[in-house]
Amino acid sequence: MKEDKTTFFIKKSLFTVGRKIEIENAMSDLGQIYTLGKNELIVVKGITGSGKSHFTRRLLWQFLESNRELRTKNQSKTPIIFATYQIPISFSSPLNAWRKIVKRIYDILKENFTTKISVKKKMEGETFSLNCDIIGEILLDSDTYGYINYINEILEADLKDHIESNPKFEKYFSVTELPQIDNFFEPRKFAGMEKWVCSFFLRLIETYHMFINESQKKQNLLHYPLFFVIEDSQIIDEVKLCNS
16 A cells, blocks of 8 residues: 555555564554543653664554554645654754644644634733634644744744734734754753743644544534654653643
């Protein structure tokens, strides 16, 4: 069968030697998570070069081969598997490891949701009426407009395009400027902004999840699982956990 690159973003793995039991156990756990709708994690541990990424790709490919209904049920033709890697030095902390994934999700939502609607935003007793598309709504709902410059840099985009200009709102709502980066390419210092920036991207992923399940009209339930494969996790960003 041809690889479904559009829907799954995963290539057929090379043959795996010596990990039969581990693959079978992981397949059993993954099957339980999928069929019972459990919210659980499978952690693959190992030293650098031990084959974690290879194991994960083989596991996901075998899972898709065993659950081919995922290929036919996903009528939206949007990816459910995303894989990425990062390098130790990046401007986009705290989203280095997720940057490729969230940018792809952003691009898909931007392409599919272009209609702007009127949204009201209340701040300190003042109510503003703003015309925005779904990404603009996420930006306002997550209270992240003030950190739009940071998100723009991560996504390599201009999120102001998703909200029609409102001079009164823009004058009232201050936007944090990006600090200069020195010649040694130091990562951006988010200085306590992680909660809001991560909240925006969490809502972005949640919106994408609802989008791929739209055909079932049950947007609050997990029908099509999302898989995120983060490679080089030994250098994943250190971000303080926050309540969402």
